[in-house]
Amino acid sequence: MRLAQLKQEATAAQLEDVALPESGAWLSAAREDALSRVKAMGLPHARDEYWKYTRPDTLTSAEPVEAALFVNDEEPMFHEIDRLKIVFVDGVYDAEASDDFAGEGLTIERLADIGQADIHWAKDLYGTLEIKGQDPVERPLAALNTALATDGVAIHVTGQVSKPVSLIYKHESTTSDAILHHVIKLDAEAKLTVLENGPAAARFNKMIEVDVADKAEFHHIRSQGRDHERRAVTHTFARLGTESVFKSFTVTANGILTRNECVIELTGDDAVAHVAGACVGDGDFHHDDTVFVTHDAVNCESRQVFKKVLRNGATGVFQGKILVQPGAQKTDGYQISQSLLLDDDSQFLAKPELEIYADDVACSHGSTSGAIDEEGLFYLRARGVPKDIATDLMTLAFLAEAVDEIEDEALRTSILARLELWLERRRG
Amino acid sequence: MLEIKGLKVKLEDEDKQILKGVDLTVEAGKVHAIMGPNGSGKSTLSYVLSGRDGYEVTEGAASLDGEDLLEMEPEERAAEGLFLAFQYPVEIPGVSNMTFLRTAVNAQRKARDEEELSAADFLKDIRAKAKTLKIDADMLKRPVNMGFSGGEKKRNEILQMAMLEPKMCILDETDSGLDVDAMKLVSEGVNALRSEGRGFLVITHYQRLLDHIKPDVVHIMADGRIVKTGGPELALEVEENGYADILAEVA
Numbered sequence: 001m002r003l004a005q006l007k008q009e010a011t012a013a014q015l016e017d018v019a020l021p022e023s024g025a026w027l028s029a030a031r032e033d034a035l036s037r038v039k040a041m042g043l044p045h046a047r048d049e050y051w052k053y054t055r056p057d058t059l060t061s062a063e064p065v066e067a068a069l070f071v072n073d074e075e076p077m078f079h080e081i082d083r084l085k086i087v088f089v090d091g092v093y094d095a096e097a098s099d100d101f102a103g104e105g106l107t108i109e110r111l112a113d114i115g116q117a118d119i120h121w122a123k124d125l126y127g128t129l130e131i132k133g134q135d136p137v138e139r140p141l142a143a144l145n146t147a148l149a150t151d152g153v154a155i156h157v158t159g160q161v162s163k164p165v166s167l168i169y170k171h172e173s174t175t176s177d178a179i180l181h182h183v184i185k186l187d188a189e190a191k192l193t194v195l196e197n198g199p200a201a202a203r204f205n206k207m208i209e210v211d212v213a214d215k216a217e218f219h220h221i222r223s224q225g226r227d228h229e230r231r232a233v234t235h236t237f238a239r240l241g242t243e244s245v246f247k248s249f250t251v252t253a254n255g256i257l258t259r260n261e262c263v264i265e266l267t268g269d270d271a272v273a274h275v276a277g278a279c280v281g282d283g284d285f286h287h288d289d290t291v292f293v294t295h296d297a298v299n300c301e302s303r304q305v306f307k308k309v310l311r312n313g314a315t316g317v318f319q320g321k322i323l324v325q326p327g328a329q330k331t332d333g334y335q336i337s338q339s340l341l342l343d344d345d346s347q348f349l350a351k352p353e354l355e356i357y358a359d360d361v362a363c364s365h366g367s368t369s370g371a372i373d374e375e376g377l378f379y380l381r382a383r384g385v386p387k388d389i390a391t392d393l394m395t396l397a398f399l400a401e402a403v404d405e406i407e408d409e410a411l412r413t414s415i416l417a418r419l420e421l422w423l424e425r426r427r428g
Numbered sequence: 429m430l431e432i433k434g435l436k437v438k439l440e441d442e443d444k445q446i447l448k449g450v451d452l453t454v455e456a457g458k459v460h461a462i463m464g465p466n467g468s469g470k471s472t473l474s475y476v477l478s479g480r481d482g483y484e485v486t487e488g489a490a491s492l493d494g495e496d497l498l499e500m501e502p503e504e505r506a507a508e509g510l511f512l513a514f515q516y517p518v519e520i521p522g523v524s525n526m527t528f529l530r531t532a533v534n535a536q537r538k539a540r541d542e543e544e545l546s547a548a549d550f551l552k553d554i555r556a557k558a559k560t561l562k563i564d565a566d567m568l569k570r571p572v573n574m575g576f577s578g579g580e581k582k583r584n585e586i587l588q589m590a591m592l593e594p595k596m597c598i599l600d601e602t603d604s605g606l607d608v609d610a611m612k613l614v615s616e617g618v619n620a621l622r623s624e625g626r627g628f629l630v631i632t633h634y635q636r637l638l639d640h641i642k643p644d645v646v647h648i649m650a651d652g653r654i655v656k657t658g659g660p661e662l663a664l665e666v667e668e669n670g671y672a673d674i675l676a677e678v679a
Contacts (some may be wrong), residue, residue: 374481379518379572380528382478383588384506384536393531397522397571 007042011140014062015039021150027115030127034146037131041140050137053317053349054259054288059141059233064177064203067229070254074421076168077197077223078414083166084108086153090171090201091178093151097168105159106192111152111181122154125183129209129237133263137292142235142261145207149181157190157216164221169198169206171227176201182208186216188241193408194218199225199255204232214241214268220248221411223418224255228284231257242268242297249406251415252279252287253422259288266293266300266328276305276405278415280395280422281314281346288317289337295328295361304335307402309395310346321353324361331356333363340398341371342391392423429627430454430477430596435488437469437476446472448652449488452629454596459628461638463663464649465671470631471515473649474600478512479505492596506532507539509595513585513602520572525584528572529554529591536592557590561617578605579613586617597621598629603637615640635667650675 015038020031044056058065086108087097093110101108114120127146133139155165167182178201186192190213200206212218224232232255238246252258264273279287293302308316318337339348350367372394380390399419406412430453437447446469454460462470476483477490479502490497492508500508520528534544545553558568561583573581582602589597599618603611618641622628630641638646638660646662647654650671655678656662666674 373520375518376520378480378502379514379520380532381502382480382506382512382514383528383532383592384503384539385528385532386503386535386539387501389531389535390503393523393527394520397520400522 003045003047004042007045008039011042012039014043018148020147023115024117026120026123027126031147034127034130034143037134038140038143038147041138041143043140043144050290050319053319053351054257054286056141058231058257059203059205059259064175065229065231066174067171067202067227067231068174069171070199070225070227072226077418078166078195080414081164081166081195081410083164083195085166085168087168087170088151088178088180088200090173090176091151091180091204103161103163105161105190106155106157106165108165109154111149111154114154121156121185122183125185125209125211126181129211129239130207130235132239132265133235133237133292139235139261139263141205141233142207142237145179145181145205145235149179149207152181152183155182155184155192157184157186157192159190161192164193164195166195166197169196169200169204169225171199171201171225171230174202177203179205180207184208184210184218186210186212186218188213189215191217192219194220196220196222199227199230200232202230204230204234206232207235207237209237210239210246212238212240212244212246215243216241217245218247219407221406221415222248222250223415224250224252224258226254228254229256231255233259234261236262238264238273240264240266240268240271240273243270244268245272247274247405247407248276249403249415250277251403251419252277254282254285255287256284257286259290261290262292264293264302266295266297266302269298269300271297271300273301274303274305274405276303276402277307278399278402278419279308279316280399280419281308281310281316282426283312283314285310285314286317287315289320291320293322293333295322295324295331295333297328299330300328301332302334303405304337305402305405306337307399308339308348309342309399310339310348311342313345315346316348318348318350318352318367320351320365321355322363322365324356324358324363326357328358329360331358331361331363333361335365337367338398339369340395341369388427392427396420396423429456430490430492430629432490433488435476435490436486437472437483438486440482440484446483446652447476450652450654452647452654454627454629456595456627457624458644459622459630459641460645460647461630461632461643461663462647462649462654463632463666468649469652470649471600474512474598474631477598478502478510503535504539506592506594507536511589511592511594511597513582513589513597513599515600515604517573517581517585519574521574523572524569525572526554526568529588532588533591554591558587560620561587561590562613563587579607579610582606582610582614583617586614590617590621595625596627596629598631600631601633602630603632603634611637611640635663638663648674
């Protein structure tokens with residue numbers, strides 16, 4: 001049987017009885033459309049080229065695999081940052097734990113509420129960037145999210161926002177299967193920072209669609225949950241207008257399976273898109289960064305910087321692509337993915353791609369994989385620094401090159417301090 | 429202080445004997461110099477003493493104040509008071525000089541069951557010492573040895589020595605890559621650290637470093653052995669006549 005047919009039949013069988021969440025007219029239509037698209041595409045299969053390095057079966061199975069909770073006494077992520085908190089527990093909005101949705105320069109609403117409205121700005125965004133992002137590579141788990149998301153927020157930014165919006169995902173049930181979908185619209189010249197953190201659920205399918213209008217600026221800093229057994233597939237879809245800025249950074253420590261897809265389209269001239277990530281994997285850990293940046297305007301800059309430290313059999317994956325469309329002249333595209341392998345059991349699989357249809361562009365990409373520098377290690381030890389501390393110093397320095405992509409100093413310091421703490425704790 | 433007895437060392441990966449029985453004692457408060465032609469085993473001696481991988485001790489012993497050095501990890505030797513100023517200081521991207529030194533100082537103190545230095549005390553100490561070596565604040569902030577000139581790297585080695593206050597200092601060709609002014613600055617830094625309780629082993633090809641750092645004893649090393657020992661005049665003899673005469677004489 002051909003793969004496409006096999007996938008369609010399996011998907012149809014699995015989704016036969018699925019009930020779409022109750023929503024209003026426009027949202028229901030978007031969901032039905034998405035569900036039919038999932039059925040037509042079929043859920044990801046181990047034989048799909050785009051899933052060559054990451055097994056999708058536990059992400060597509062009818063039921064999630066149980067995931068034990070990770071209990072620790074650390075301060076919550078970003079606790080020292082003044083922010084507007086929105087809390088989800090196993091994918092369900094927790095009003096009690098959340099701040100009021102009130103802030104200067106923005107409005108925040110729940111997905112559940114806006115679906116009931118006849119007319120809403122989110123109608124033009126929900127699922128729209130996701131559909132666009134299905135071409136040229138299909139992303140069925142994103143369409144599944146659009147169909148089945150049970151909660152999420154719609155954020156409309158009209159001006160300068162005084163503090164970051166912090167989306168907090170708590171994991172309290174070992175069998176939770178959470179699907180969240182956020183839509184964020186930044187008007188011209190508006191500016192917003194979104195923080196995300198937490199383990200979320202046993203299995204988490206999360207999407208953000210963000211529309212960044214001309215001269216607007218969107219910053220995204222994310223720390224993914226440290227529960228060892230949690231699984232996550234996330235999609236970030238972004239559309240960038242003229243002179244707009246999009247910067248996203250993700251730190252990941254632990255988690256048995258993570259697939260982060262980031263799909264960006266630069267549609268206005270002089271726009272800037274940066275995507276970066278630092279991850280620390282130990283043992284049963286599989287982390288996949290899949291990035292697709294499309295340059296469809298003149299004089300835009302894009303940057304992908306990913307660093308992974310892997311040990312005790314951990315696996316890191318990077319699939320990154322820069323697509324420069326005809327006419328997207330003066331494109332400045334950069335991509336680097338690097339891994340530090342602390343032993344022979346760990347592996348890093350990288351697939352960097354450039355596809356260029358314009359003649360006046362500067363694009364470069366690189367990927368490296370290496371062990372810790374023995375010369376440097378000996379130098380540090382010869383000064384009295386014990387081997388484990390010396391290794392951590394060099395590891396942190398390696399990761400810092402990705403963390404440095406964060407523009408805001410307080411957030412950069414916060415992430416670095418956390419990484420240092422995690423390394424220190426592991427050392428015991 | 430430093431006692432080396434019948435030390436024989438070969439390369440771990442190949443059957444090549446480098447040190448063929450070295451005997452050497454450096455007393456506290458003294459400066460010993462080792463001179464010798466290329467390939468005589470001078471740098472190997474410094475690496476074996478500091479614990480670098482890739483060498484195998486086949487015979488002999490080396491101890492610092494009676495403690496067996498060869499059994500220790502490199503960091504334990506450092507905490508015990510051994511310091512090697514590298515011929516080629518290593519660049520470490522992303523680790524600031526300041527963080528590196530503070531980590532090293534406190535790791536050694538911890539290993540010796542001493543209290544860690546507070547951030548304020550450390551800062552005060554390093555600023556004063558950096559100033560005398562003409563190391564500015566920017567060099568302290570930059571990643572270890574990254575983009576440093578040859579002279580800056582060697583000054584940075586001496587700064588580390590000054591901060592760590594070791595008992596026994598080995599200087600491996602510290603003069604290589606230095607111009608006259610830099611050599612003077614580095615030598616002054618070393619001389620400032622000379623004290624009754626501290627021993628020095630200065631490895632060099634040339635007499636000129638020894639004009640600045642005056643040795644008490646000079647050894648000539650050739651083919652993995654110390655072949656001649658004398659006073660400072662031995663260095664002058666090398667300068668004038670080269671190694672050939674001395675080697676012919678002992679052969």
